[in-house]
Amino acid sequence: MPSISKKGLQMPPSPIRKLVPYAEAAKKRGTHVIHLNIGQPDIKTPDIALDAVRNHNIEVLAYSMTEGSETYRQKIANYYAKNDISVNSSDIIVTTGGSEALSFVMGSIMDGDDEIIIPEPFYANYNGFATAAGVKVVPIVSSIEDNFALPPIAEFEKLITPNTKAILICNPGNPTGYLYSKEEIQQLANLVKKHDLFLIADEVYREFTYDGREHYSVLQETGLENHAIMVDSVSKRYSMCGARIGCLVSKNKEVIQTALKFAQARLSPPTFAQIASEAALETPDSYFNEVISEYVERRDILVSELQKIEGVKVAVPQGAFYCVVELPVANSDDFAQWLLEHFEVNGKTVMVAPAAGFYATPGLGTNQIRIAYVLNKEELVQAVQILGEALKTYHNS
Structure with a gap:
């Protein structure tokens, strides 16, 4: 057999x-x-998203652009601008869920046996994406005793080797619900710049922050243009898990150009789901x-x-x-x-x-x-x- x-x-x-x-x-x-x-x-799910699909006038369900439709990516950029994140449509690749975005990221920046440091516990599928890419996950433990706050930077530094390529965080966190502060993001920013690493942030829950706390994105931090990569998704934001639409966002042009080649291999993200997701961006506050x-x-x-x-x-x-x-x-x-x-x-x-x-x-x-x-x-x-x-x-x- x-x-x-x-x-x-x-x-x-x-x-x-x-x-x-x-x-x-x-x-x-x-x-x-x-x-x-x-x-x-x-x-x-917002009616505006469902209505956009119900009321379409498409006669041929064709491929979209590999990186996602231009109008949708421009509207995503406008959405980020409202959240104090300055990016262009060319900095965005629309993906089949945040999962595909993470797969593209690992394929684009890491080779077999490269290492990625992730505070644990973390979204379980990170293990799967890393295994599929032949990448080694190097965990750093956060504790329930302090609500799963960012571990000390000195502990991160101990784990960095010549094979380390990136640090990955989920902010706010799945499964912990922890929200990294601006100061914690800045500590990580200084670390990745010091060791010339990528900082990947899974920010699919950005809208859901509590008790007066505000979300601070890695793309808001100055000086991280070549280091920061963000993964995002409409799944939880608009209660549209079945749409399977996400995106990869980075100001690093080489990262985007490389990820685009992986995206070309799967042709394009789904058309109807992009229509729904584009309409969802008009959801009122x-x-x-x-x-x-x-x-x-x-x-x-x-x-x-x-x-x-x-x-x-x-x-x-x-x-x-x-x-x-x-x-x-x-x-x-x-x-x-x-x-x-x-x-x-x-x-x-x-x-x-x-x-x-x-x-x-x-x-x-x-x-x-x-x-x-x-x-x-x-x-x-x-x-x-x-x-x-x-x-x-x-x-x-």
């Missing part, structure tokens, strides 16, 4: 999706599964004001309810819509599977994402889970109550 590639065997499964078969089996048994595992908002207010309420009630459970520790998110929760269990993978296979309250159970898959260091995060607070407040309260009962039963079983 022909063999599978080493790369294929090393590709990590998604901690967010790997328990899906157990959830589907639970549903077939008649159990209602409350999904806390995946960042699929229940917020309504009131939409975000309401959404942010809703997420703050959900965060507050989730954290409050979790803190009532004995032995549970929770980091308070400052942005995005995730939090990392430390449980009084030895193995959250086993606990998450047990929840779906053996536990329910009044015909309901919960599905969570075990957090070990958000780390690259073996053994870390084994007693943690990620919760996405993308459900209504009543369901969040119910889910945490089920979780609390489950922990009591799990300990006694």
Whole structure:
């Protein structure tokens, strides 16, 4: 029998999706599964985006430009200008989701065995993108004890080797919800300039910041023109996960020209999704004001309810819509599977994402889970109550 590639065997499964078969089996048994595992908002997609697709007059669904339509990229640049980010349409490549943008970035700036430093826990698919590119992830641990703040710069510096090409951050963070301050971004900026590295920022949650805090982009920092690369997406901003439209943004012309070659190999981003995404840029600010207010309420009630459970520790998110929760269990993978296979309250159970898959260091995060607070407040309260009962039963079983 022909063999599978080493790369294929090393590709990590998604901690967010790997328990899906157990959830589907639970549903077939008649159990209602409350999904806390995946960042699929229940917020309504703006009508303006959906109407743009409904009311199109396209007669031939043709390829778009490889880098995305000119009108859409210009409107993206205008959107960034409103956020104090000065870029041109030529600095932007439209991609099939933020995922493709990250793949293009790694392919454009890194070779096999090059290294990328990432504060952990981090978005689990970074491991997958790195594996696909043959790149080595060098993790630097952030701690739930200080809410997953940026680790000391001196600790970053210890990890830099001749093979280091970049530092990657997610701001605000998935899975932590941590929002890096302007001062923390500037510390990283000084570091990458000192060692001539790239600073990649996944900023797909930029709109969702709480408690009066403001998002500071790597593209706002002067002197980073040749170092900064931003990844963005419409998925969470406009509750359009299924559109699969993102973008790669950089003032480094060589990066853009190289990424464009990777983009040419996949021809073009999807046309209808670009139409919807372009229209979504006209979404009024009131939409975000309401959404942010809703997420703050959900965060507050989730954290409050979790803190009532004995032995549970929770980091308070400052942005995005995730939090990392430390449980009084030895193995959250086993606990998450047990929840779906053996536990329910009044015909309901919960599905969570075990957090070990958000780390690259073996053994870390084994007693943690990620919760996405993308459900209504009543369901969040119910889910945490089920979780609390489950922990009591799990300990006694």
